[in-house]
Amino acid sequence: xxxxxxxxxxxxxxxxxxxxxxxxxxxxxxxxxxxxxxxxxxxxxxxxxxxxxxxxxxxxxxxxxxxxxxxxxxxxxxxxxxxxxxxxxxxxxxxxxxxxxxxxxxxxxxxxxxxxxxxxxxxxxxxxxxxxxxxxxxxxxxxxxxxxxxxxxxxxxxxxxxxxxxxxxxxxxxxxxxxxxxxxxxxxxxxxxxxxxxxxxxxxxxxxxxxxxxxxxxxxxxxxxxxxxxxxxxxxxxxxxxxxxxxxxxxxxxxxxxxxxxxxxxxxxxxxxxxxxxxxxxxxxxxxxxxxxxxxxxxxxxxxxx
Amino acid sequence: xxxxxxxxxxxxxxxxxxxxxxxxxxxxxxxxxxxxxxxxxxxxxxxxxxxxxxxxxxxxxxxxxxxxxxxxxxxxxxxxxxxxxxxxxxxxxxxxxxxxxxxxxxxxxxxxxxxxxxxxxxxxxxxxxxxxxxxxxxxxxxxxxxxxxxxxxxxxxxxxxxxxxxxxxxxxxxxxxxxxxxxxxxxxxxxxxxxxxxxxxxxxxxxxxxxxxxxxxxxxxxxxxxxxxxxxxxxxxxxxxxxxxxxxxxxxxxxxxxxxxxxxxxxxxx
Amino acid sequence: xxxxxxxxxxxxxxxxxxxxxxxxxxxxxxxxxxxxxxxxxxxxxxxxxxxxxxxxxxxxxxxxxxxxxxxxxxxxxxxxxxxxxxxxxxxxxxxxxxxxxxxxxxxxxxxxxxxxxxxxxxxxxxxxxxxxxxxxxxxxxxxxxxxxxxxxxxxxxxxxxxxxxxxxxxxxxxxxxxxxxxxxxxxxxxxxxxxxxxxxxxxxxxxxxxxxxxxxxxxxxxxxxxxxxxxxxxxxxxxxxxxxxxxxxxxxxxxxxxxxxxxxxxxxxxxxxxxxxxxxxxxxxxxxxxxxxxxxxxxxxxxxxxxxxxxxxxxxxxxxxxxxxxxxxxxxxxxxxxxxxxxxxxxxxxxxxxxxxxxxxxxxxxxxxxxxxxxxxx
Numbered sequence: 001x002x003x004x005x006x007x008x009x010x011x012x013x014x015x016x017x018x019x020x021x022x023x024x025x026x027x028x029x030x031x032x033x034x035x036x037x038x039x040x041x042x043x044x045x046x047x048x049x050x051x052x053x054x055x056x057x058x059x060x061x062x063x064x065x066x067x068x069x070x071x072x073x074x075x076x077x078x079x080x081x082x083x084x085x086x087x088x089x090x091x092x093x094x095x096x097x098x099x100x101x102x103x104x105x106x107x108x109x110x111x112x113x114x115x116x117x118x119x120x121x122x123x124x125x126x127x128x129x130x131x132x133x134x135x136x137x138x139x140x141x142x143x144x145x146x147x148x149x150x151x152x153x154x155x156x157x158x159x160x161x162x163x164x165x166x167x168x169x170x171x172x173x174x175x176x177x178x179x180x181x182x183x184x185x186x187x188x189x190x191x192x193x194x195x196x197x198x199x200x201x202x203x204x205x206x207x208x209x210x211x212x213x214x215x216x217x218x219x220x221x222x223x224x225x226x227x228x229x230x231x232x233x234x235x236x237x238x239x240x241x242x243x244x245x246x247x248x249x250x251x252x253x254x255x256x257x258x259x260x261x262x263x264x265x266x267x268x269x270x271x272x273x274x275x276x277x278x279x280x281x282x283x284x285x286x287x288x289x290x291x292x293x294x295x296x297x298x299x300x301x302x303x304x305x306x
Numbered sequence: 307x308x309x310x311x312x313x314x315x316x317x318x319x320x321x322x323x324x325x326x327x328x329x330x331x332x333x334x335x336x337x338x339x340x341x342x343x344x345x346x347x348x349x350x351x352x353x354x355x356x357x358x359x360x361x362x363x364x365x366x367x368x369x370x371x372x373x374x375x376x377x378x379x380x381x382x383x384x385x386x387x388x389x390x391x392x393x394x395x396x397x398x399x400x401x402x403x404x405x406x407x408x409x410x411x412x413x414x415x416x417x418x419x420x421x422x423x424x425x426x427x428x429x430x431x432x433x434x435x436x437x438x439x440x441x442x443x444x445x446x447x448x449x450x451x452x453x454x455x456x457x458x459x460x461x462x463x464x465x466x467x468x469x470x471x472x473x474x475x476x477x478x479x480x481x482x483x484x485x486x487x488x489x490x491x492x493x494x495x496x497x498x499x500x501x502x503x504x505x506x507x508x509x510x511x512x513x514x515x516x517x518x519x520x521x522x523x524x525x526x527x528x529x530x531x532x533x534x535x536x537x538x539x540x541x542x543x544x545x546x547x548x549x550x551x552x553x554x555x556x557x558x559x560x561x562x563x564x565x566x567x568x569x570x571x572x573x574x575x576x
Numbered sequence: 577x578x579x580x581x582x583x584x585x586x587x588x589x590x591x592x593x594x595x596x597x598x599x600x601x602x603x604x605x606x607x608x609x610x611x612x613x614x615x616x617x618x619x620x621x622x623x624x625x626x627x628x629x630x631x632x633x634x635x636x637x638x639x640x641x642x643x644x645x646x647x648x649x650x651x652x653x654x655x656x657x658x659x660x661x662x663x664x665x666x667x668x669x670x671x672x673x674x675x676x677x678x679x680x681x682x683x684x685x686x687x688x689x690x691x692x693x694x695x696x697x698x699x700x701x702x703x704x705x706x707x708x709x710x711x712x713x714x715x716x717x718x719x720x721x722x723x724x725x726x727x728x729x730x731x732x733x734x735x736x737x738x739x740x741x742x743x744x745x746x747x748x749x750x751x752x753x754x755x756x757x758x759x760x761x762x763x764x765x766x767x768x769x770x771x772x773x774x775x776x777x778x779x780x781x782x783x784x785x786x787x788x789x790x791x792x793x794x795x796x797x798x799x800x801x802x803x804x805x806x807x808x809x810x811x812x813x814x815x816x817x818x819x820x821x822x823x824x825x826x827x828x829x830x831x832x833x834x835x836x837x838x839x840x841x842x843x844x845x846x847x848x849x850x851x852x853x854x855x856x857x858x859x860x861x862x863x864x865x866x867x868x869x870x871x872x873x874x875x876x877x878x879x880x881x882x883x884x885x886x887x888x889x890x891x892x893x894x895x896x897x898x899x900x901x902x903x904x905x906x907x908x909x910x911x912x913x914x915x916x917x918x919x920x921x922x923x924x925x926x927x928x929x930x931x932x933x934x935x936x937x938x939x940x941x942x943x944x945x946x947x948x949x950x951x952x953x954x
Contacts, residue, residue, distance in 0.1 A: 031404035035412060038393035038457055045454040046419050049430035052438045106326055113323035125323070127561050132330045134557035135337055137515050138534040139550040142542065143333035146340070146350060185330065235421070243423020246517060250538065261425045261518075268429060268522070282429040286422055293421055477636050478669035480656040482728065483582075483686035492682075496673050 050286075057279035067272055077280040085263050085281060089288070092259040095173065095248075096241035099180035100188075103237045104230065106181070107188035111229070112222065114189075115196035116204065129189050141179055141250045148175050148251070171253040179247035187236035195229030196222075231300055239289055260285055334554060341547035348541030362544040366552075369543030375533035376549055382445065382529060383513040386452035391506045393453070394460025395498075401461070402468040419458045427455060428522030435523060443525025451523045452516065456509040463508060467501025511557070581654045582687075586647020587612050588633065588736050588768060593642035595628050595792075602628040604792035605642070610770060610785075612647075612735070615762050617771045617783035621815070625792040626772045630738050633770065634663045646735050657686070662729035663738040667745070668721045670713035676700065676724050677709040683732040699731035700724075702761060719750045726758070730765055739771045743778060755782055776816050780804070788812050790943075806936055808851055810858050811943045813936070819860045820906040823940055826854050833932060839902035841880045843935065850937030857937045863907040865934040868896055868920070869927040879929040882906065884920050898926065 060072040082089070114125045132140065146152060148169040150159075158164040169175050207221035223230070245261030252258065264281050267274035342358030343349055367373035401412060419427065431451050435441045475497065479489040517531040524532060534546050588610040595603040603625040610616045618626040631637040633644060635656035643652045651659050662683065671679050677696050684692035700706045703723040713721055722742060729737050742758075743751045759782055762769045773779050779786045780800040787797040788811070796808045800816075807813035810821060824838035833844040836857050843859050850857065873879055885905065886897035889912075896908040908928065920926060 031400040031406040034396040034400035034404075038397040038461075039412065039415060041393055041454060042415055042419065042457060045431065045434075045450055046427075047415075048438065049434035050426075052434045053426075053430035056433045056437060106329075109319050109322040110326045113319040117317075117320050117323075123565055125327070127558065127565070128327050129330065130561070131554065131558045132334045133515075134511065135334050135554040136531050136534060136546075136550045138517055138531045138538075139337050139546065140333040142350075142534070142538060143336035143340075146336055147332060151351070182329075182333070185326075239421055239423060243425045244518075245425065246535070261423070264425050264429060265521075268432065278429060279433065282426045286426045289423060290421065472667065472669060474665050474667060474669040475671060477656070478663070478665055478671070479682070481634055481636070481661070481663045482683035482732070483657045484682070485655075485657050488686060493671060 053279050054283055057276055057283045059276045059279075061273050061276070067275075069275060074276065077276040078284065081277050081280040081284060084277075085260065088258055088260045088263050089284070091173075091257070092242050092261065092285075093288075095177050095180060095259060096238050096244075098177050099184065099241045100234050100238045102177070102181040103185050103188040104234065107185060107192055107233065108226070108230075111189050111192035111196055111226070114193050115199075116201055126193070129186055133186055137183060138246065138250075141183065141246060144175075144179050144182065145170060145250055148178070170251055171257075173252070173257050175251040176248050176257050176259075179251045180241045180244060183244075183247065184237040184241050187240075188233035191232040191236065192226050192229035195226050199225040227300075231297070235293060235296070239293070242289060243285060334551070337547050337554075338551050341544050341551055343544055345544060349544045349547065350542070362548050366545050366548045369545040371528065371533055371537075372530075372543060372545045372549065375528045375530045378445070378528060379514050379530040382448050382452060383510045385449050386456055386513040387506050387509040389449075390453045390456030390460050390509045391502060394457045394505060394509075395464050395502055397457070397461045398464035398468055402465055416458050416461045419455055420462075424455075424516075424518040425522075427451070428519040431519065432522045443523055444527045447523045447525070448520055448527055448529065451519050452513040455516075455519065456512055459508055459512060460505040463505035464498065464501045467498055467504070471497050507560075514553075581649055581651050581658050582660050584646035584649035584651060584660055585735060586649075588770070589643075589645040589647075590629070590633075591643040591645065593629070593632060593639045593644060595625070595632060595637060596640045601792055603632070603639070606792070606794060607642075608787060608794060608797065610736070610768055612768055613766050615759070615769045615771065615782060615784045617773060617779035617786045618789055619773055619776055619779040619786050619815070620789035621774055624789040626774075626789045627740060629789070630663070630740055630770065630772050633736060634661050634738055635659050636663075660732075660735040661738060662732050662734040662736075663740060664722075664725045664729050664742045666740045666742070668713075668725040670721055670724055670728070672713055674712075675709065676705065676711050676713065676716070679713065679724060680728045680731050683728065687732070695731050696727075699727040702730065702764070703727045703757075718745055719754065722746065722754060723757075726761065730761065730767070733765070734767065736768045736770060739769060741773055742771070743773075743775075751778070758782060780816070786816075788815060790815070804862075806849055807860070808938060809943070810860075810938050810941055810945075813858075813860050813938060814943070818863050818907055820863060820866065820900075820904075820908075821858055821860045822900070822902050822904060823945060824857055824859050826852070826857050834937065836937070839900070841901065843878050843880075844932040845935045845937040846933055849933075849935065852937050852939055856940045858940045859935060859937055861930050861935045863895075864893075864909040864911075866906070866908045866928050866930045868898070868908050868910055869929060870920070870924075872927050873929045878932050878935070879927055882926050882928050884922050884924045884926055886922055887920055896920065896926075898928065900928070 057077055058073050059069040060074045062068040062070060114122055118125050150168055155169050159167060204221060207217040243261050245259055245265050248257050248259045248262050260281060264278050267278035340349055341362055344353050344356035344359045346353060435443060435447050441447055475493055476489055479493045515531060517535060520529050520532055590606055590608045593603055593606045620626045628637060632639050635654060643650055680699050681692040681696035684695045689695060700709055703726055705723055743754050786800050786803055788795045790811050796803060796812045803816050813819035822838035824836035826834055826836045828835050832847050834847055834850055836843055836859055838859050880900055882898035882900045884896055884898050888895045893909045893911050898906050900906050
């Protein structure tokens, strides 16, 4: 994703490319021939698996044969899943929501500085934003575990000042949200940067001319200009964050910070007979996210977010 | 005093930006520093005795399993990139260049995998491979899964590039005696190429760094991220840090080289 | 048949060409002949169908009716690359990934010319850009890009060269310069140029023949001075220069003149300068042909009372806006020949006069009625 936005960001600066579009061509079978291989792949390995997952979520276990299932319409799986793991759902939404807000707060000034203040350092900063993400995601999360560890400088200093109520940062929700925020930050920075970079800096000057104070300019001119990027950024942050389990696994505790992703993962791999529950949880998560995303897009944005 | 304050408020955005960049690089720095750690069992805490040491850099394949995992990741990444780039580019061309029935449903089908959490993608693929297609989990199931989630990103990237091209350029080519084939080969394809290359790089980095989906569908196959994750509980070798940091260096050098070539190509002489 | 359309040779002929889009007719039964080697301008407001006409000649659009021919060869239905026609696009459409020389050599290479690069260099010399041949289009100024686009078309020695608002993006000074240069190049290479523009001054200064288009049809076609001197429709009277118009009824004749009554004033129009000889007529006279007087003039032919509404001094001339009895606003240009020009102010009563041999009559239509009433009202 990151390079995609970087690429489109670079293109947007090129004045050669502002086409008045005429409609595409309309000719026979060519478009279908172009589409067939890719769409076949998506159908076979995205749609069909989802249908299979849906059917698995309704399967029942053979009595007395744990790990063996038969086709059924066992809605009870959903009831079980949601009653046992409802709290994990809420936790996932809360963590992902919090991380998204934090990402926005951190990303906006950075994107703003890159678009309007960086001058010739703009491309360098763009590279710097993307670069850390070429180090493996797992390695970086483990590094955070080390940075936030009890015997590392940060936790020690906070403890010495008695600012850390529980005495730990790792094993708490703070560490999980911090990890999510860090890992999905570029997904917020790049779209916001792209829409700000496309904006005419003279609009900001005009805004500053009309409204003397910066906060009003920010609220009435800058943020609306960045709106498409903010919309795309929040989706690109929230969706993967809500389904993530690696941060909770590596930075959180064994009990109180598990997210729905952790449950799905362990139900699939470590709980005997957890298969239908895991499938029901996955389907529920997908539907929940789709509903939230659709509502959000309908409320704030256009169709072409990505 | 007030001059200091106005300097700060003028440069506030830039100050925050630099702070955020430091924050972004902090874990990379940790990864780098710990690649010189003379650790005992697991490379988690710094051992002042004998550190820093260059021995892990001198022998990056020294830890068992780390280099085979890297090779697997590169093979999977290359294959997934190749197939996803071709399939996704074809879809992008169809979407931008043609008006056809079913265009908006195609857009939805391409968008959906990006709006689906990775656990759900992984869980559904695992289910179909086991219950539906009855395939053995391993190298090929990972490749299939990676191609699937890369296609959407390729479509988005290439589509953006194609949409930004002036349709008059193709008209001009055909006006200058180029038949449709030549127009495509000489004008459309070269102009779309930067977008296709960007899409390929993106695919590779997505595939190379993927853990969640891979973990669902890989069976006994071990990729580099999976190797790191699995060794976390047993003890991470510092060679993982060496390789992780080298990937970072290589990628940064590639991006810088691309930037230099790109700006020379465009030849912006002001 | 299709293979030799590229060798077609002769005048460009449009026969009853029609282009209908889903919801409107862009070009309506257009017929026209552009003689080989002439500089022809298609002039009209935006949306009048001139660009669609151009695109049909280039082959970028196909007509829904009628034929396009070059000489005796019917090129209707052939693709752009099968026609001996080249276009200078409005936005130039230079290939950004190719150098200037490669851009210009693109056409010759496609036609398998052995010396494509040399042809390109010659064409670049013609537009005086040889020194920039190795650059990419992105490194050139607007005027330079324009000339590359011209060289890229001219190098092919097409039977017809189409220019789609080629000067639209340039500033005034550069426009003037390019107008002169385009004319020079056209006379040097002797190709048929068809220049599409909405700028009447540009069309008038450059073309041998101007066709004024409106709503998909040609209103009038002819040499620029003829269009100006004797417009045949109210639209032309107002699109090519300005005209003072009035709707009247014809009463009879007086020697070589028709006599018409416009708002209780009798005006005379030379018989051969009127399209209409009985019934309703649109009377017109050009602003610079009208004189302005402080008292009723004697023996001038036509005269009418008016009230000054605005005076603007432009140096060589003074422009007066006056209201005539019909309620229409007329414009009068008075050349500042005297040392002390007559000092008139808004609100003053004046007399207007003109030599009736300069008057013209055109049919009354919606365009004209609107123009006669609201003329210069803004």
